[in-house]
Amino acid sequence: MTNSKNKWLVPLAFTNIYVIWGITFLAISFGLKGFPPFILSGLRFLVAGILMMGYLLSKGEKANSLINWKKNAITGVLILTGGTGLVAWGEQYVTASEAAISIATGPFWFIAIDRKNWKYYFSDKFIPIGLMIGFVGLIFFLKGSVNSNAAHAAANSHLRITAFVVLGLSSIAWVLGSLYSKKNPASQTTFMNIAQQLIVAGVAAFLIALFRGEWAHFSASNIPVSAWAGVLFLIFFGSIVAYLSYIWLLSVKPAALVSTHTYINPIVTVIAGWIVANQSINGGQLYGLAIILLGVLLTNVTKYFKLSKRSKVKIRRVRRFFNRAGKRYQPI
Template sequence: MSQKTAAPRWMVLVAFANIYIVWGSTYLAIVFGLDGIPPFILSFLRFLTAGLILFSWCLLKGEAFPTFKNWGRNTLCGSLMLVGGSGLVTWAEQFISSGSAAIIIATEPFWFILLDKKCWSTYFSQKLIIAGLLIGFFGVILFFVQSGNAASSSSAQLTAYLVLLGSSVSWVVGSLLSKRGTGNSDSTIMTTAEQLMAAGMVSLLISLFTKEWPGFSFAEVSLQAWGGLLFLIVMGSLVAYLSFVWLISVRPPALVSTHTYINPVVAVFLGGLFAAEKITLVQVGALLVILLGVLLTNIPGYKKQLLPSE
């Protein structure tokens, strides 16, 4: 791979801290945000506000207004990735800990392999990737078995775990559609703004359909919930994402993708430290098994991107 653009070391370090720690801490921020704000109202406020900020910034820079075709494609991708992905995570965290949610979401790399049909011939011709998939899904089964046998488990919690698996699949499908979209003349930031705004409006429709608004009052929202929402908007949807986009342009994607390993660890640690969330040794073991599977599936890509070609 060719050498990436030179960048100040301190900026690179700050950007990596953002995608490692900030993205990992959004799971805890959701817990705080749910303290008075229903899940899809929280998602509506988060996505729409962040999207409007990015959209306004793009227009001020002189970018053209998006075409109807781009709006349509990005509405679909944004709904799958953000509503189906992050929105369902928010819903699930009503019933399970933020650390447990992060562990299930750590399976996303496996779904990329299973759903990216165009690359199957490459993926399934490599023993490390196959081994990684098998080991990773063994970790998922271990996590589910332990959670299902726990004395405190309930049908709502088990449903939340299943919803999170669906959330991971939705994120991956939306990402693949976004990646393969053709004819998109918008910048990356404008595209993200469209997806965020669309996700905000879809979340609003869901919140109306699920009747979250009756009985909800902004005046009764706790200061902690407002802080969680503000963190999700500014740090989660703006700072961390922009750091990710910039890092991709200055560092090999294989290095940037290492946030996959760090985010669930950060989420589990912060959940225990600030929300008194408990996680069993078996669940920690399941996380390590899942991350080992992720590592094995990514080794071929790391070798290709980080090692000089002969």
């Protein structure tokens, strides 16, 4: 029964992280029509975290370990407040498509920061080649973006450059949080860890909003319906459905396979932004996107070959089994 469930759960979960996280960048741009960036981030994280925490507590789970709260607080602030909150700030000055393409450079930052595994990374010739190609693609993309006349972009090119720098910092924060979480795992269920991370990240985002003066100029009475729709999508789909799908997939599928969302999300965002929000993307940005994705693909190509070899071995075993069965019962 479990295997039959996984047959449809796996493709459904992949669809969630491919499509939902691609649309999330567009949902943030809608949310920004009525919410300042860190109020928007705090609201989506805190509401999602409280909903998850309430459900888990009703099922009898405990959340009284201070050590686990501390570990999840650090992870949540880095990955969610820093990694995603800074994306919301950046999307004030760049389009959702541009933000998604910038985040596609995340795997490069992961390799650069994870010094402990440098020997492993750079023993693979494809990884440094992929890094160099990805860097060239980033230059092409930024060059095309600074000269872009996208409607959502700021008139001041310096603000756009600052936004791209901040988006780069958001990728670094996400990587730092991921590495910390891997080295310092909390001793409780994954769902409880996620709930605690969301709650702490939401509180941290609200505090940043207070420090930046966002609350002083915020009025809930002037929020358009499109902004509320963006917030609801971010809460239920971005912060709960897609995040849970991602964590579950990591437990049942190889990480290299799950990480393919990095390549698909920008494409989904570009298509969704063009269809829904009439967001344009120029030739220079498209060239940059293609080169960046090629670079990211090369940094993981060895992993994919290993997965492919394992799949071929399984296929050969199945074929041998049916060949033997066919010979055994061959009619005279």
